[in-house]
Amino acid sequence: MKEPARFDPYLLDSLMPDLVGHDRQPSAFLVYLYLSHRVTRARARGVAASLQELAADTGLSKSAVQAGLRRLVQRRLLRVHKAARTAVPVYTVLRPWIRR
Numbered sequence: 001m002k003e004p005a006r007f008d009p010y011l012l013d014s015l016m017p018d019l020v021g022h023d024r025q026p027s028a029f030l031v032y033l034y035l036s037h038r039v040t041r042a043r044a045r046g047v048a049a050s051l052q053e054l055a056a057d058t059g060l061s062k063s064a065v066q067a068g069l070r071r072l073v074q075r076r077l078l079r080v081h082k083a084a085r086t087a088v089p090v091y092t093v094l095r096p097w098i099r100r
Contacts, residue, residue: 005037005040006040007033007036007037008095008098010097011032011033011036014097015029015032015077016029019032019071019075023071023075025067025068025071027058027060027064027065027067027068027071028067028068028069028071028072028075029068030058030060030068031054031058031060031065031068031069031072032068032072032077032078032093034054034057034058035047035049035054035078035091035093036093039091039092039093045092046079046081046090046091046092046093047090047091048088048089048090048091049088049089049091050088050089051065051066054069076094076096077093077094077096078091078092078093078094079091079092079094080092
């Protein structure tokens with residue numbers, strides 16, 4: 001049995017109202033939450049996912065996922081790396097509120 005997902009309280013207390021209310025980008029919040037969960041489960045720095053996979057797994061359209069990804073990169077909450085132009089991107093979830 002998988003253990004239940006755990007989220008940093010900052011996600012729901014601050015990030016959600018900021019992305020959904022202020023930026024009016026609920027897709028950005030949903031994509032961030034999904035990728036954050038995948039990275040945590042994989043215990044990795046980043047996770048590879050196609051646009052099609054992100055859309056199917058979040059229930060969003062591909063264009064909504066693209067808009068969400070753009071907003072997350074602009075807000076420096078996500079880093080995207082592609083080894084080649086047609087390669088599946090690797091997403092690194094950034095948590096600037098955590099000081100290391």
